[in-house]
Amino acid sequence: MQQSAIRHHSFGDPLEVLKLEKIEQPEPKAGEVRVRLEAASINPSDYGMIGGSYGRLRELPAVAGREGVGTVDALGEGVSSVSVGTRVRFPGEAGAWQVSACAAADELIVVPPDVPVEQAAVSFINPPTAYCLLKKIVDLQPGDWVLQNAGNSAVGLSVIQMAKAFGLKTISQVRREELVAPLEAMGADHVVMEGTGWAKGVGEITRGAPVRLALNSIGGESAIDQIKALGEGGTQVTFGGMVGDKVRFPTRFLIFNDVRMVGFWWDSFARRLGGGGVREVMQAVYAMMAEGTLSLPVESRYPFSEYELAIKHANQPRLGKVLLVP
Ligand SMILES: NC(=O)c1ccc[n+]([C@@H]2O[C@H](COP(=O)([O-])OP(=O)(O)OC[C@H]3O[C@@H](n4cnc5c(N)ncnc54)[C@H](OP(=O)(O)O)[C@@H]3O)[C@@H](O)[C@H]2O)c1
Structure with missing residues (x-):
């Protein structure tokens, strides 16, 4: 047949x-x-x-x-x-x-x-990626701030909803004003527009709390904004490159702010987790999907x-x- x-x-x-x-x-x-x-x-x-x-x-x-x-x-x-x-x-x-x-x-x-x-x-690629980005890169505590670009992507929407469920606070960057309301309705704490210089005022958004983790799937200027907005010792994870350029890094933030840059690829992360580890991550994703915390x-x-x-x-x-x- x-x-x-x-x-x-x-x-x-x-x-x-x-x-x-x-x-x-x-x-x-x-x-x-x-x-x-x-x-x-x-x-x-x-x-x-x-x-x-x-x-x-x-x-x-x-x-x-x-x-x-x-x-x-x-x-x-x-x-x-x-x-x-x-x-x-x-x-x-x-x-x-x-x-x-x-x-x-x-x-x-x-x-x-x-x-x-x-x-x-x-459910099989973007939600487990979001889950591992929030749970497995740095040890975040309730109340900690996380930054991301591509806030309206499937990973971004998963991050917003999961972070809410975990008690984390999010700043999500997008490039269209009409996305602000739907993202806030899904639980986004703060939505910023690409290219508006928001990184300079990040302390006002977080009321002085440091941003501990930045999730970068875009690259370009938005990745540099993230590095500027990260708190001392903060980590930027790059897991996508929609702009398609080389990753650039403002040196002074590496030296004076001890910012760290790491990468993430679900395919190899899942191989390291093994079948049992992947099933555990998927169970967490499915529990949220079944109860509607993640949609x-x-x-x-x-x-x-x-x-x-x-x-x-x-x-x-x-x-x-x-x-x-x-
Ligand atoms: N490393 C991994 O393991 C892993 C796993 C999953 C996903 N990813 C990566 O995560 C990213 C998101 O994936 P997804 O499936 O969640 O995406 P998606 O739902 O298809 O959404 C694509 C996103 O990319 C944005 N975008 C596209 N081109 C852009 C540009 N030139 N500048 C700024 N923003 C741009 C879109 O914004 P607009 O709506 O404004 O166009 C949208 O937010 C991708 O880079 C993907 O490769 C990586």
């Missing part, structure tokens, strides 16, 4: 290299299950993988997409740990923008039934046949993810 898959045969611009193709539907081997996709997300790292610039690339031709949720629809010999209908992470290694894929049953991430399906579809907006859904429109939409200013459904 054949199934649809959004694939690329070379690395490049997604709108140029992606094609909707028919491929063989896989059959699960012993110990494996087949998962049928319910919804997949479009993330900036998908473009890195399709473009050939990401930290880890697939062999070509490759099915695109890294994050999706599905249900088990066939069991290989000897599988008893899950049943048909169990909702799980779509096997991301195989590429998430295809109708079905197989995975070892004992490597599945099972999604609790009380997590809404579209929340599950966006990520979904802006739109497109069938595979309209993947080009979906990608164009995902490249527009938005608040929430664009999903692909088979």
Whole structure:
């Protein structure tokens, strides 16, 4: 039997290299299950993988997409740990923008039934990244201040809501005024606009408390503003580079303020955590999603046949993810 898959045969611009193709539907081997996709997300790292610039690339031709949720629809010999209908992470290694894929049953991430399906579809990369950025980089205490750019990104919205739940205070930078109200409604303590020189007045925002952690997924001037706003001994974590420039650093803050710069990549962090550690992080994410403490907006859904429109939409200013459904 054949199934649809959004694939690329070379690395490049997604709108140029992606094609909707028919491929063989896989059959699960012993110990494996087949998962049928319910919804997949479009993330900036998908473009890195399709473009050939990401930290880890697939062999070509490759099915695109890294994050999706599905249900088990066939069991290989000897599988008893899950049943048909169990909702799980779509096997991301195989590429998430295809109708079905197989995975070892004992490597599945099972999604609790009380997590809404579209929340599950966006739960596997950005929320655990936000969780680890807040919990695993520096030892933050309730009342501590955290800064971030791309406040309206999926990571940013996760940070805002999780920080609220953990008793942390946030300053979120965005580049559109219309985002202030929705971010505040989600629990943002303070929203600042890119390029307004807000870093000079950070002490007024925090009433003199130091900012201990800055989350940088953009780079450029906004990363430099963060360093200026960090308190003595504060840490900046760079985990994305939407501006695409080299990381720059104002030397005096390194010397006189002892600011630290570190990096974070969920893929390698998850490998170090191991299966049990990842499941623990995901349980924390799912507990928040199930109780509604964490809710990520979904802006739109497109069938595979309209993947080009979906990608164009995902490249527009938005608040929430664009999903692909088979
Ligand atoms: N290292 C890791 O493990 C890891 C894990 C997850 C995510 N990430 C990174 O985290 C970032 C956010 O990912 P996401 O999926 O949460 O993003 P998203 O929901 O797709 O949102 C993209 C964000 O980037 C902003 N942006 C895009 N181009 C920009 C530019 N030139 N200057 C300033 N802002 C710009 C957008 O702002 P506008 O709305 O104003 O356009 C929006 O806030 C990405 O860099 C991604 O690669 C890294």
